[in-house]
Amino acid sequence: MFSVINSEWYKLRKSKVLFLLLIAPLIGLFIGIANSSIEIEGINAWHGKLVMMNFTYAILFLPLISGVLASVICRYEHQEGGWKQLLALPVTRGKVFLSKYLLLILLMLVMQLMYLVSIYLVGMIEGITDPFPMDIVWKSIFGGWVATLPLIALQLWVSIAFKSFAAPFAINVIFTLPTILVINSERFGPYYPWGQPFLMMNIGGSTEDVFFVPWDQILMVVGGSFLLFFIGGYLYFLKKAI
Amino acid sequence: MEYIVETKHLTKSFGKEKAVSNLEMKIPKGEIYGFLGPNGAGKTTTIRMLLGLMRPTSGSVQLFGKDMKNNRIEILKNVGSLVENPSYYPHLTAKENLEASRKILNVPKKRIDEVLQQVRLHGVANKKVKGYSLGMKQRLGIAAAMLHQPELLILDEPTNGLDPSGIIEMRQLIQSLPKEYGMTVLISSHLLSEIDQMATRVGVVSKGKMIFQDSIETMRKFAQASIQVKVNDNEAAWRSLLANGQKADLGEESVTLQAEDDEQVAASIRYLVQQGFSIYRVQEEKRSLENIFLEMTKEEQAG
Numbered sequence: 055m056f057s058v059i060n061s062e063w064y065k066l067r068k069s070k071v072l073f074l075l076l077i078a079p080l081i082g083l084f085i086g087i088a089n090s091s092i093e094i095e096g097i098n099a100w101h102g103k104l105v106m107m108n109f110t111y112a113i114l115f116l117p118l119i120s121g122v123l124a125s126v127i128c129r130y131e132h133q134e135g136g137w138k139q140l141l142a143l144p145v146t147r148g149k150v151f152l153s154k155y156l157l158l159i160l161l162m163l164v165m166q167l168m169y170l171v172s173i174y175l176v177g178m179i180e181g182i183t184d185p186f187p188m189d190i191v192w193k194s195i196f197g198g199w200v201a202t203l204p205l206i207a208l209q210l211w212v213s214i215a216f217k218s219f220a221a222p223f224a225i226n227v228i229f230t231l232p233t234i235l236v237i238n239s240e241r242f243g244p245y246y247p248w249g250q251p252f253l254m255m256n257i258g259g260s261t262e263d264v265f266f267v268p269w270d271q272i273l274m275v276v277g278g279s280f281l282l283f284f285i286g287g288y289l290y291f292l293k294k295a296i
Numbered sequence: 297m298e299y300i301v302e303t304k305h306l307t308k309s310f311g312k313e314k315a316v317s318n319l320e321m322k323i324p325k326g327e328i329y330g331f332l333g334p335n336g337a338g339k340t341t342t343i344r345m346l347l348g349l350m351r352p353t354s355g356s357v358q359l360f361g362k363d364m365k366n367n368r369i370e371i372l373k374n375v376g377s378l379v380e381n382p383s384y385y386p387h388l389t390a391k392e393n394l395e396a397s398r399k400i401l402n403v404p405k406k407r408i409d410e411v412l413q414q415v416r417l418h419g420v421a422n423k424k425v426k427g428y429s430l431g432m433k434q435r436l437g438i439a440a441a442m443l444h445q446p447e448l449l450i451l452d453e454p455t456n457g458l459d460p461s462g463i464i465e466m467r468q469l470i471q472s473l474p475k476e477y478g479m480t481v482l483i484s485s486h487l488l489s490e491i492d493q494m495a496t497r498v499g500v501v502s503k504g505k506m507i508f509q510d511s512i513e514t515m516r517k518f519a520q521a522s523i524q525v526k527v528n529d530n531e532a533a534w535r536s537l538l539a540n541g542q543k544a545d546l547g548e549e550s551v552t553l554q555a556e557d558d559e560q561v562a563a564s565i566r567y568l569v570q571q572g573f574s575i576y577r578v579q580e581e582k583r584s585l586e587n588i589f590l591e592m593t594k595e596e597q598a599g
Contacts, residue, residue, distance in 0.1 A: 061396050065388070065396050130387055133386055134382075142375075144368075144401070295350060
């Protein structure tokens with residue numbers, strides 16, 4: 055299993071797209087610096103920054119970048135018979151799918167951590183003196199990552215299904231753009247895979263829970279859609295004619 | 297006999313169309329098996345099933361005496377393959393392409409240089425494969441197939457896109473594999489001449505059916521020679537031979553003797569001379585394997 059991940063990492067690393075991981079945290083950084091937050095008495099100054107930065111980061115860039123990476127990790131397999139070459143090696147299709155998925159979610163975790171660095175840098179530059187709200191930030195960073203798990207499974211599925219690079223990208227953009235509208239709907243918002251990262255990262259709600267969103271909702275919506283997309287993509291790949 | 301590859305009633309249907317039908321392929325150890333058939337006869341479909349890339353509709357595939365269905369990983373550890381067009385990662389160099397496979401196959405790093413040397417790509421090993429010619433990509437594909445020194449090498453149209461000197465090199469390389477490494481090789485091609493020069497066994501497939509499978513010598517026996525005689529009056533000579541009880545066919549410009557040995561030929565010629573025909577030419581014509589192949593596949597198509 056490790057050897058397959060190692061090989062995947064090698065191919066992805068050489069495709070020189072990893073700089074994409076920097077884009078979203080950098081944009082978060084600029085947005086954080088460019089907008090001066092309104093100081094409200096009694097509320098931690100980090101909160102204002104976070105609300106603003108999370109908005110663009112989680113609604114727009116996080117799902118876009120994860121989608122591009124999912125397309126890239128399949129693109130070189132589609133291009134010149136890579137699938138054929140790879141699957142004629144002594145590997146199971148299941149391991150190939152799992153390796154690609156694990157690699158993607160690890161990269162997204164790296165991106166989340168870089169975003170955390172961005173948040174900290176913004177505070178340093180702006181000279182925020184309030185204590186760094188560690189628990190809130192962790193909930194946002196880690197919770198946001200958990201919420202991308204179903205989305206990435208879906209994006210990987212779509213990327214495997216379409217031979218062209220443009221199709222999965224276009225689909226991803228089409229579903230990312232309305233996120234801002236969909237998350238305002240209380241009924242559909244939580245069920246929209248592209249909206250889940252924002253809902254999980256958005257600070258507020260009860261701070262007693264491990265995440266900002268109650269556990270039962272996470273288990274049901276994030277867990278449920280993860281199982282749906284992961285198993286769907288997995289089975290699709292096992293059956294796909296190469 | 298120990299068969300490295302053995303398929304039983306192998307069938308693959310796409311909808312109503314049967315791409316491969318009841319195919320029984322048998323490849324003994326150490327042979328170079330030429331898998332021959334016109335384009336679209338089902339060669340690549342068969343090879344995909346041999347590699348487990350595609351599931352048979354019915355029938356079974358056994359490699360090294362193990363069933364593909366339940367032992368795929370174990371089997372593939374000993375199989376190297378090049379299927380259809382060369383497969384590669386365009387954004388990587390030749391060396392990096394092999395490295396990506398090497399990580400999965402878990403063989404020592406020095407194998408990469410060894411196989412690149414074998415297919416003579418060591419000079420361009422650090423160039424991106426994107427810029428390679430078709431022949432170079434093909435050679436890289438063969439290098440990748442040999443990386444883990446497999447017991448069975450499956451090459452689908454390996455000389456596609458190679459120039460004449462490349463073809464000769466490839467042929468020498470393939471011929472050396474059974475002797476030096478005890479490998480068994482399966483090569484598919486639609487060109488008989490190519491198979492004729494390399495293979496020790498032949499399987500001819502047409503419309504998804506195996507219509508001939510035996511040693512190359514047996515196939516060559518079909519290529520019996522015939523004697524053509526050109527005389528001043530072909531038709532009269534033909535009639536006169538038949539009247540004398542000798543078998544002959546009338547061609548457009550000559551008479552063909554159906555003689556079984558040299559004495560019979562001599563007798564027929566002597567008779568024609570005695571009858572006063574002017575004999576211009578007596579020549580032997582061998583039916584080429586190419587003709588036999590064409591006839592075999594044609595019969596199948598007519599039927």
